Amino acid sequence: MAQNILFYLAAVMAVATTSMVVITRNAVYAVLYLIMSLFAVALVFLSLNAPFLALVEIIVYAGAIMVLFLFVVMMLNLQGQRGDEATKRPTRRQMIVPGALALLLLILIVVSLSAGTPAATNAALSDPKLLGELLFTKHYLGVKLSGIILLIGTIGGLHIGRGGSIPSTMEKPIDDVTH
Amino acid sequence: MTGALSNEPLWYQLLIAVIKASVLMGALLGVTGWLVLAERKIIAWLQGRPGPNRAGPMGLFQPVADVLKLLTKEESIPPFVNKILFIAAPAIITITAMVSYAIIPWGPNPVWGAISNLNLGVLLFLALSSLGVYSIVLAGWSSNSKYAVLGGLRATAQMISYELSLSMALLAAVMMAGTLNFQLIVEAQRPFWFILLQPLGFFIFFVSAIAESRRTPFDLPEAENELVAGFHTEYSAMKFALFFLGEYMGVILLSGIMATVYLGGYQGPILPGPVWMILKIAVLFFVFVWIRATYPRFRYDHLMQIGWKWLIPLAVLNLIITAVLCLTFPNLVPNAIH
Amino acid sequence: MGPIGLQHYLVLGAILFVLGVIGIVSRKNAVGILISIELMLNAANINLIAFSRYSNKPIFPTTMPEAAYMDGQVFAIFVIILAACEAAVALAIILNLFNMFGTIEVDDADTMRG
Numbered sequence: 001m002a003q004n005i006l007f008y009l010a011a012v013m014a015v016a017t018t019s020m021v022v023i024t025r026n027a028v029y030a031v032l033y034l035i036m037s038l039f040a041v042a043l044v045f046l047s048l049n050a051p052f053l054a055l056v057e058i059i060v061y062a063g064a065i066m067v068l069f070l071f072v073v074m075m076l077n078l079q080g081q082r083g084d085e086a087t088k089r090p091t092r093r094q095m096i097v098p099g100a101l102a103l104l105l106l107i108l109i110v111v112s113l114s115a116g117t118p119a120a121t122n123a124a125l126s127d128p129k130l131l132g133e134l135l136f137t138k139h140y141l142g143v144k145l146s147g148i149i150l151l152i153g154t155i156g157g158l159h160i161g162r163g164g165s166i167p168s169t170m171e172k173p174i175d176d177v178t179h
Numbered sequence: 180m181t182g183a184l185s186n187e188p189l190w191y192q193l194l195i196a197v198i199k200a201s202v203l204m205g206a207l208l209g210v211t212g213w214l215v216l217a218e219r220k221i222i223a224w225l226q227g228r229p230g231p232n233r234a235g236p237m238g239l240f241q242p243v244a245d246v247l248k249l250l251t252k253e254e255s256i257p258p259f260v261n262k263i264l265f266i267a268a269p270a271i272i273t274i275t276a277m278v279s280y281a282i283i284p285w286g287p288n289p290v291w292g293a294i295s296n297l298n299l300g301v302l303l304f305l306a307l308s309s310l311g312v313y314s315i316v317l318a319g320w321s322s323n324s325k326y327a328v329l330g331g332l333r334a335t336a337q338m339i340s341y342e343l344s345l346s347m348a349l350l351a352a353v354m355m356a357g358t359l360n361f362q363l364i365v366e367a368q369r370p371f372w373f374i375l376l377q378p379l380g381f382f383i384f385f386v387s388a389i390a391e392s393r394r395t396p397f398d399l400p401e402a403e404n405e406l407v408a409g410f411h412t413e414y415s416a417m418k419f420a421l422f423f424l425g426e427y428m429g430v431i432l433l434s435g436i437m438a439t440v441y442l443g444g445y446q447g448p449i450l451p452g453p454v455w456m457i458l459k460i461a462v463l464f465f466v467f468v469w470i471r472a473t474y475p476r477f478r479y480d481h482l483m484q485i486g487w488k489w490l491i492p493l494a495v496l497n498l499i500i501t502a503v504l505c506l507t508f509p510n511l512v513p514n515a516i517h
Numbered sequence: 518m519g520p521i522g523l524q525h526y527l528v529l530g531a532i533l534f535v536l537g538v539i540g541i542v543s544r545k546n547a548v549g550i551l552i553s554i555e556l557m558l559n560a561a562n563i564n565l566i567a568f569s570r571y572s573n574k575p576i577f578p579t580t581m582p583e584a585a586y587m588d589g590q591v592f593a594i595f596v597i598i599l600a601a602c603e604a605a606v607a608l609a610i611i612l613n614l615f616n617m618f619g620t621i622e623v624d625d626a627d628t629m630r631g
Binding site: 011041045047048050057061098101 | 520521524526531543548549551553566567570594595598604609610612613615
Binding site: 028032035051056058059064067070075077129 | 264298299302303305306309310312313316319320328331332335336339342357359
């Protein structure tokens with residue numbers, strides 16, 4: 001029962017905030033709604049008995065990546081880049097693929113919800129020690145690869161970010177900061 | 180997920196948690212005012228001047244006067260700010276700091292134990308401390324004024340940089356304790372306090388903690404002679420007081436975490452656990468103030484260099500040393516994962 | 518309300534994924550597009566963890582029977598790592614884009630000369 005309540009609460013919150021991410025035209029608001037959506041997803045993880053993943057999601061996504069996003073948006077805002085943007089009206093041709101995908105998923109939803117609901121077959125273990133063991137034995141190669149990817153990401157980010165200095169932050173009057 | 184009281188019914192656990200939380204919050208809110216006074220007095224003492232001494236004997240009623248002033252001041256919201264975020268920002272820092280207190284154990288038994296004895300306590304602490312950054316980012320951005328935005332940008336860069344070394348230093352201690360539960364980390368320090376096994380880790384954690392709480396010498400985000408007051412330039416009255424409260428609660432929280440992870444937490448001879456905990460926090464708070472009164476502010480590029488070129492490599496080194504230590508001397512740290 | 522089954526999570530993941538796709542299609546702003554990509558990665562994460570919770574047997578044989586069902590969680594960790602790398606590099610690219618074109622609207626950045 002607790003899982004039910006948690007799931008529905010988190011799911012409604014996730015869908016609502018994620019819709020707002022897509023709807024809102026202000027980049028800063030989009031990032032803030034995305035943070036709320038990440039919290040909702042963390043709650044979903046919690047309802048799946050994965051508290052470790054829920055906290056990692058908050059630490060890494062909400063605590064680090066989203067701060068970076070907000071940082072960049074703020075910096076661009078300062079330089080007179082308007083946070084708002086006009087809605088781009090997708091042409092009919094552009095809507096084919098997402099439309100087909102949505103239709104497919106709709107069919108999937110109808111079919112899957114009409115089928116029975118099998119209960120969880122295992123109490124997915126939430127012990128971080130066990131997860132660590134699994135990570136460093138069975139998925140050792142993956143750990144190494146992600147280490148390499150992180151290194152590549154660091155070097156790539158440094159190299160790309162290094163070229164050309166950002167123009168002076170205070171050239172534009174501050175009134176241009178948009179909301 | 181709660182450990183100590185899991186045999187009791189749920190409502191009972193909730194009741195106990197609510198009572199403990201209200202007592203702790205009341206104590207913290209009451210104590211913060213006098214901590215400000217203590218800080219001012221200590222700095223005055225270190226600089227050879229009397230400090231606040233008008234309100235009451237030795238200035239003891241100064242906090243009362245300060246709080247009354249802040250409460251009765253006019254609440255002014257500048258017309259050019261983003262109202263929702265402007266109001267939300269000071270709340271975020273106070274709430275994240277307050278919630279973090281739930282995981283600090285004050286004594287060995289369930290009565291004095293942490294309000295919520297989480298198995299993933301260390302991760303929760305890291306998550307909440309990383310969320311505190313938003314308060315400053317949003318305060319800076321929503322204020323919509325030059326100094327506030329600059330202060331906010333500086334604070335963001337500083338806090339996400341130093342959070343890395345802070346969590347890596349903490350990770351080495353976790354490795355030695357073999358658990359992410361603060362209560363068990365304290366229990367793992369029965370033979371030796373971790374400050375003896377992890378001197379480098381303690382040093383890294385302390386420096387990062389000063390930077391995380393944005394205090395001198397790392398107070399560039401609010402450097403008053405260049406940025407007016409940084410991200411809280413536009414704030415007044417109670418909202419300013421919330422930032423102040425958040426900062427002090429953050430300092431006590433980080434002192435509490437340091438006392439728990441490196442100084443043996445509530446352990447100590449003769450005196451009961453909570454008293455030891457408070458003593459250790461007081462000593463650490465004194466060191467915070469001492470450093471503030473002693474060192475000049477860093478330059479911004481120095482600050483970034485210290486974070487990225489010194490502390491983080493040192494933290495990685497510390498992790499490697501700890502791993503080797505755990506594997507070669509299993510008797511020294513019986514709880515570590517081998 | 519019956520018990521929550523695997524498909525509830527899959528449906529949630531699908532909805533979030535489609536919202537991400539809509540975001541990518543309807544946005545001009547490079548940061549907005551990046552945000553939508555993060556949404557899609559998150560939707561995938563929900564699915565991975567749901568599969569790990571509801572799986573009947575381990576995907577690969579393993580010597581650790583008690584950890585046999587946590588593969589999905591491990592994959593989710595990898596996805597989060599990837600997202601972090603991707604965000605760092607992409608944001609650096611966006612800053613460069615802004616330096617070169619003075620805008621972060623992807624449609625306006627249409628010159629091939631460096």
